[in-house]
Amino acid sequence: MKLKSLFSIALSAAVAASFMIAGSATAGSIKIVGAGASFPAPIYSEWFKDLAEKTNGEIKVDYQSIGSGSGIKNFIGHTVDFGASDAAMKQSEIDQVPEGVQLLPMTAGSIVIAYNLPGISDLRLPRDVYPEIFLGKITKWNDARIAAANPGVKLPNTPITVVVRSDKSGTTFGFTGHLSAISSDFKSTVGQGKMVQWPAMNMVKGKKNDGVSSAIRQTPGSIGYTEYGYAKLSQLPTACLQNKAGNFVCPGAEAGAAALANAVLPENMIVFINDPAGDASYPIATFTWMLFYKKNKSPELAAALRKMVEYCLDEGQKIADKAGYIPLPESVVEKVRAASKNIQ
Known part of the structure; x- marks a missing residue:
């Protein structure tokens, strides 16, 4: 093998080792990169830390709290594996993602x-x-x-x-x-x-x-x-x-x-509660969404994302109240669980 070829191989290996790539995997583990809303960042931090422990490091999530607007921008730009926003994506934004978009409300506050x-x-x-x-x-x-x-x-x-x-x-x-x-x-x-x-x-x-x-x-x-x-x-x-x-x-x-209590999720999973009815209702409440590609870079990444969602819906909701968030109603959880199957 020529010296130039050996140098190219060594350089490629060094570059690969130097950068954390979205959706990257090592033996027995996968790293998921997400970014977006600061609103749910405290509970996401708790969820993703616990998820890594529960899976013995097989699934690690690196979430950057950069704001909803930047989260949508990064998601459209394909620099992350998932985005997050308190303002659900507009149709004009969804149309910019050829892989298709699945919005899932993951918590509320x-x-x-x-x-x-x-x-x-x-x-x-x-x-x-x-x-x-x-x-x-x-x-x-x-x-x-x-x-x-x-x-x-x-x-x-x-x-x-x-x-x-x-x-x-x-x-x-x-x-x-x-x-x-x-x-x-x-x-x-x-x-x-x-x-x-x-x-x-x-x-x-x-x-x-x-x-x-x-x-x-x-x-x-x-x-x-x-x-x-x-x-x-x-x-x-x-x-x-x-x-x-x-x-x-x-x-x-x-x-x-x-x-x-009275929120009904439509098929696109987007609903806003701008002035809720009810004697005991606090007047300003909102869902916050994770943004996923329907078609992902690999079956392994898609499976890890679905497992992440499953954890958030099951174990994650149990700590929502303590963290200052609103646990999702069971009717919402079941709709989100079904829609998460679109992440492939």
């Missing part, structure tokens, strides 16, 4: 309004008030409309700092969808989107849910939206919000489950 008001641990916000805060129309904490909903609470005469996302975000999509559903003014002025133009003047931006939570924690007088699990991890107080039935409901497992 509440989007909460967290705040930083030293000495105030209980706060009620009516449904005609909190959209006005994010529209920049209510600018002081002791505004008469906030005070009326919180008798006996000494609200400070300080400016409200609104904290929002700086990146394309499924959490923003879900939050603005809810605000658009309950406020015609918000719908016509801002509307729903992964990234929107917020009109509030006194504003701070944070990247991903952890960035927003950190900004709220560091900014006295602030208010912002984040996923419930992040608020719990950051020990941030969260407002009790007035729901469609007129009741003030605080975020939690039972209130979240009540919001999902």
Whole structure:
């Protein structure tokens, strides 16, 4: 064998050893690469760690929390084995993936309004008030409309700092969808989107849910939206919000489950719950999706992905409540289980 050929073989081996390739496999193991939404990242981290242990390292999942918008972009660009987004893919995005796309809602959570008001641990916000805060129309904490909903609470005469996302975000999509559903003014002025133009003047931006939570924690007088699990991890107080039935409901497992109770998944597995009915429903709840190719690079990768989904549906749902998420209703679990067979 010529020296040049030997060099080429050695170089190829070195390159292969130097890079972690999506869907790569070694003897008895396969590594799955995923990226996307920060909303479910804490529970995904727990799931994938436990999955590796349960399979004795046969299936390892490397998930990068980069935001829903970037997750969809990477999925369309085929740089990952699966994507993740709180805003389900649009048909125009799905059409860019020749292998076909299978969306699966894998968990659900509440989007909460967290705040930083030293000495105030209980706060009620009516449904005609909190959209006005994010529209920049209510600018002081002791505004008469906030005070009326919180008798006996000494609200400070300080400016409200609104904290929002700086990146394309499924959490923003879900939050603005809810605000658009309950406020015609918000719908016509801002509307729903992964990234929107917020009109509030006194504003701070944070990247991903952890960035927003950190900004709220560091900014006295602030208010912002984040996923419930992040608020719990950051020990941030969260407002009790007035729901469609007129009741003030605080975020939690039972209130979240009540919001999902009447959700019916269509064939494409996409459903949004922008303003759930029910006396006990927390008003802002959303599913979050994993994005899969229907036709994958190898039968081994497809089998590993299906096994990952199966774990998430069975063992994974058992820790959802503890992690600050909403366990999927059994009717949803069964539909997701059946649809996962499309991953080939």
